[in-house]
Amino acid sequence: MYTPWASSDATRKTMQGNRGRDTKAELAVRRLVHAAGLRYRVNARPEPDLRRTADLLFTRARVAVFIDGCYWHGCPEHFSMPATNLDYWSTKIGRNQARDLETTTVLEARGWLVLRFWEHDPPAIVAERIAEQVRAGRLGVSV
Numbered sequence: 001m002y003t004p005w006a007s008s009d010a011t012r013k014t015m016q017g018n019r020g021r022d023t024k025a026e027l028a029v030r031r032l033v034h035a036a037g038l039r040y041r042v043n044a045r046p047e048p049d050l051r052r053t054a055d056l057l058f059t060r061a062r063v064a065v066f067i068d069g070c071y072w073h074g075c076p077e078h079f080s081m082p083a084t085n086l087d088y089w090s091t092k093i094g095r096n097q098a099r100d101l102e103t104t105t106v107l108e109a110r111g112w113l114v115l116r117f118w119e120h121d122p123p124a125i126v127a128e129r130i131a132e133q134v135r136a137g138r139l140g141v142s143v
Contacts, residue, residue: 032127061137
């Protein structure tokens with residue numbers, strides 16, 4: 001017998017409506033980074049054998065950017081555990097955080113610079129930091 005993971009039909013529909021890519025935060029940052037003259041790949045795998053995708057990927061500079069959602073990745077400032085289905089959600093968020101850490105570790109071991117931001121970070125500051133790191137990476141300088 002199938003047991004639904006959502007606590008109600010309304011919750012299920014809300015969760016299904018959440019985007020995995022092209023979120024407002026991602027679009028705002030991408031617009032600013034593009035305006036700064038940088039070109040990137042969207043929702044792309046940094047490494048072919050790694051089943052993870054970066055939100056923005058700068059292949060020449062070897063910079064992978066992730067803009068993590070506060071809810072799905074357990075932001076220390078904004079995340080609060082749901083009151084219903086506590087076991088499901090604590091396991092889910094914990095797995096997401098573990099996967100984030102593993103992704104960062106693997107990519108850094110393979111020579112990538114991994115930049116992680118929260119969705120609540122100001123897009124202008126995020127874009128500025130990305131541009132600094134990408135330009136430094138193209139020059140072979142670490143910032």
